Amino acid sequence: MKIYFTDFFNVEVETLENYGAFNISLINDLPLFIDPFLLFGNKKKEYQNLHDDIIKYLTFLKGKAETGRNRKHQVQSWYLFPEVKQNWFGYSKVGNKGSGLGKKFGDAFSSSIHIVFDDLGKEVVNQTSHLEKAGLFEIGVGKDNISDFTTNLIKQFLLEYTEKFSLENIETKFLRKVYVEKVFFDYKFERWMPKEYTLPYIYGDYVMLTPRDLLTKDDNWINSKDLRGNFTGILTGIPNEQLRHEVFNYYFQVLPKVEENKKNSQKEISTAIHKTIKQFPEIIKYYIKIKEENKEGAKSISESKVEEVETLFISQVQNFVELLSNTKFYKIPAKSSYAEALDRIVYLKKVIEDNDGYRLFYIGGVPIKREEDLQIIYRLTWFASDFDVNRETNNGRGPVDYAVSKGSKDKTLIEFKLASNSKLKQNLENQVEVYEKANNTNKSIKVILYFDIIEYNKVVAILKELKLNKSPNIILIDAGRKVSASNVK
Template sequence: MSRFSEQFGIKPTDQDDWFDTYLPSDTNFCVDPFLIWSDTDARWFEAHNHTLDFFATAFRLVRESQGNEQSAAWKQAQSFLVFPEPKEFCLGVAAGSSDGAGAGHILQEGMLDGIRTALGLGFDNVPHIEMLALFQGGMGLDRISDAVCDILKSYFIQYTQDIARRHGVPMESFRVNNASWSEEFACWQTKEVELPLNPFAKTRRPVLLVPKRFLKDIPVVTANGFWRYAWGKHADELRVNFNYDIARNVDRWTKAKLARQNPTIVASYLKDLEHKEHEPYPVDKDPKLRTRWWEMGAAMANRLPLTHVPQDHSEFPDFVNAIIQSFRHGVEHQDDWQNFWHQGVSLPEKKVQSLFRSCAKHYCKANDISITGEANAGRGPVDFQFAKGWIARTVVEMKLMSNSKFWDGILAQTPQYAISEEVHVAFFVAIAYTDQEMTDSHANKVHKAARIASQRHGVEVRPVIIDARRKDSASKLKPPQEMRDELHVESDDTGDAAA
């Protein structure tokens, strides 16, 4: 069990609008403040104003400091604008676990710089906190999700408690950091609150849920979106300071400079977005495989149960090979290749690894074998480590053939992971998406690289190539011409004999 609903035996109804989060690791979504701003539900109606009140307090402190970084007001603003990654949500960029990537102090510096810039441009507050990121340039807009989750954490706490009570989910007492904040004292408050437990977290902590309709994979407000808007609507004004033909692919600092020099265009851009409909990420359809990878991997494993079970440690590599071959068979012969493509675009490497991890976990669980994704192998993270005790262990590295570091992976990285982990067999799984990648010459080169790596490093590197190209329907397949010719020759011979 790994999703919130599975862990607590919940069957969601139409009343349940929350995202069914995957508890063991972060899902790569952000809570988009623009979607909260436009929400008309009574629970969230005041949430945007709550965010504006927070930044009004921060603006006041920075204004009082008069830019003096040694003043009490500035130091208070620094403390107030620390946004630790809110791990309770299991959202963000740390896909390997739900422990967060952590960028609180980086976000703090960006917020301070953005507020100082906004004050210098004559703003007493900002209509949307994304404006600060547009002015500042170094603060990723996806990190704003962390700030929003912290600022509105009291809202999400109550929301989660209501869901837990409605479904009879047990709650425990937790000391939650950034549970609320004080406008009067400009500080964060830690509180004891009742919430459900995340049993998969490395340290004891609760779960917080969010409505699906607030989630995006790409924020509504982006530096690229502002850049396109500015040049589409205000090109004549901007040509004085910017040459669009030269700077179409500019860095974020240039885009921030454009924003600082043209604050009215920034305000116009945000106002324009206010009058447009913005859809959340379609969680239920999940076209980019952000969240359904666990269920897809489970389905692949269920369709192809393993017949090989290791009897002792010497058979352990064969068991891992059986998992890889089962995964390969599903992709090449049972239409699981469709999970690798969406509207003609192939899955990125991390998503392919997620599918394999889910598939492998289901096999491993049935045989009491542990699998660790991106385990630290002494010289960096190996993609997968399989183990049953200390003696029965092996590692698996998985790369797209299009990866610029593909050959580094098989010649150097994979054998080094094996050496670091003191295992004798390592698998290198190559994912092919194109005809060129599936040519005999390319396949032979992969096997040759594995032999070279094995001989050089004294470990056995076993290569596996998986053909993840898009496939034609079996009803459209035609035999090669030589098979047709052979058929007709045999028919003629038979006819002569009969005569």
Template sequence: MAISVTDYLGIDKSKFNSTGALDSILDFDTKMYIDIALLKQCSISEFKDAYKKVTQRFENILLLLEHSTRQDDKFWRAAKQQLHFNEQPGVCLGLSKYGTRGRGFGEKLENQLLSDAKIIISAGIKDTRIFELMPLFEENIGPDRLSDMVVSIIYEELVAYSKNIFSKFLFTSDFDPKTQLPINPYNKFPIIFVPKSILQDIPLAWSWEDIDRVQHENEEIKRSFNETIGYTWKKATSSRVRKSDLRYYILNYPGFLIDLLSKYETKTPLEYDFTKDRSGQIIWYESAKKIADDYPLKLHWSQNISSEDIYNTVKTICLHFKDLVENNKLYSLLYNDNGSAKHESAAQLIFYGIADAYCKTNDIDLSREANAGRGPVDFKFSKGYDFRILVEVKKTSNNDLVHGIEIQVGEYEKSEKTKRSIYLVIDGDWNGAEKNKKALNKFIERMEKDNITISEIVYVDAREKEAASTYKKARK
């Protein structure tokens, strides 16, 4: 069940917002991360030494690696111990798909990071900021894992900050005996607040295109770099490069890394604008509650409920969502103020918030991103153990539009032991949408020709009818 800290504890929202902390959702992670560059400029009293603590940990690792002569000697083991950290699920941040559990590095990844750091040190570069850049070039290292490590390092500061905020409010709750903070009922860990001023939705405070402006050490390297990497982002709309390519240049050409570090140092980190919420990670919660109140949905079934009843109920919720998007301006929450589209996760979160509100009033269990089969389905509706309906939400701009229904949903149905699912396709004037829709229609025709049953598809027309700013009710 989607519920924020303030709603769970009955805390006044306007007063809480003045604290500057993120009002976390308790039952799953908000996809944001602690940006070390933002932490460096944080002026909140509890965090005055936080950045220094983080860099001191990195300095210790570099110093130990400098003295290490072979993998797994005493200095190497000590460096690995410094790199190891315990997960702290209380902050409810990151990419965890199944609740609020973070991820550590693991021994294999720790050795990989230390090996690469050792190569860099051997080239004469002893700069702690290489750890801040690791999400750029290390496979299986994303901003969430680096953020989890930062959380473990500054955990005491986060606890002190959270205590200070909670002290401003009156509420009733079970408390964690060690931290004396309220307990999250979903994961049984203490609730930890994080200042919004140190959070970001992307791993670094500068864009990939900045790499293209790095001054390479000679013309041969510059030409090779542009042929290998520059072409990748110039030919595509995503402007993404492969980590393996970037890693090659960082480990083999010290001059390139030095210039990259210099560019990183001079780039001013920008705080995330939570009012505009470009990633749609925050606005969905309050908006969905408001919409569900404004447009209530009454669902009815007999006492002897069947799987068909559950399926029809879930379909009714999907069709109601479709009506809200198409006829009640809900589409506006899928766009930024400048007309650009928010990420697909914004659409998924809005659907989740609205569906969750209706499920609460009708005694239906709704879980987000169920741990099933080859990967996470977006939503699982259930009534007891036997009745389960799966719903996957995808925008037509997603190049995996056909894959989602062809492979993923089929796997989910097997693993969740259900025979029914709905594919909620949100359509708009987005890059790649027409191509992906044609591919989906061809797949549907092929399945119909072969008499193969697939998920029921519900199309939602999310094209802008008016300026996104006109939808005021859901934003208040």
């Protein structure tokens, strides 16, 4: 069964691991991204040079922004990049296609870069600039933007990294010469330049590998959530006593007064923090210094997060697919999209409930909490179908988990949900029916995964209330931990 890079290109997993690359899925994006701090904090000189190159480009952008000339042209040329979908990382709605860095990002970043990076190019000893700083200001630059920007700025390294591995380890029949746009920046001509590479090729496009030690999940090491979540702790660590007093004083002044034994709302706290940072932007420098001093922590946490992704979306999915292979799951004869989808879900249910398939949905003994993870898992196990399966197809009315179709006239929508979802009732009542109209189909299947009796009772109560308890297209799957048969008395 082919799911991962090593499967499609006949490479030994150990060979790829020894090279240091992550074994990406070529079915669906996995929820990882490149953290630029892992370039800065790594002992490899090559990585440190890449971080320096990023800062060099930011310095160039800042200098141009300060002149204020041809701003619209600059944004088009220097800030806008397509998503590097070929690395198969991110949170794409369909396969591996994301939105990239568009005009909104370009306008936000270019108009504020001289403010955010006010000391760029003027750093003193033991002071370093970081691209992630842009995500600490509320200027419309988020973690996805930081990751996409980083990937584009080090694309030449990633392409060379992939080409070297490919030429040494992949059969030539799987390779192709590819002309890649926007590979490196020519400072003399002030434009991004293309270059040709020999790369793995599939689905009409090249594939790009990424070193495992550059990846993380959820948040960059330097991130806004962390800054605001530990705000008073960061203020306490400011060594300048006078500045520390002034910052605390200002913060408590802008924080609304509340009655005794009551607390400020999270919104009030966030607003006060934002005002304080705006008044004392040097707070960010102290925060970044704290993060810089814990490089090993960044490395350790990122490794742990990558291992979690590998466990859930590679190791456990492979075991699950092996279980499915022992059933008729991948041998269901061609029939209507609804019949095949329903048959397959019945097999999924049996394997999960009766053949230890429930283990797929646990990390460290704790059940998965994100529906996005459940949807990726489903996509990775469904790949062998001869039907066109598009994850979260968007036809103008919002994304649905999967559209399974055999031509334009035979389409079934599949909605996967966790019983713990607080909006489950609303979803069952309205959501799929709206999607059906948008996708020109009247067939849908709703699959609800529950982990304990409390969640089961909640779902049953909702279904009874909505008079859906006898609906044949609503499938409940028990993913609760099972007692070993040998322990049953």
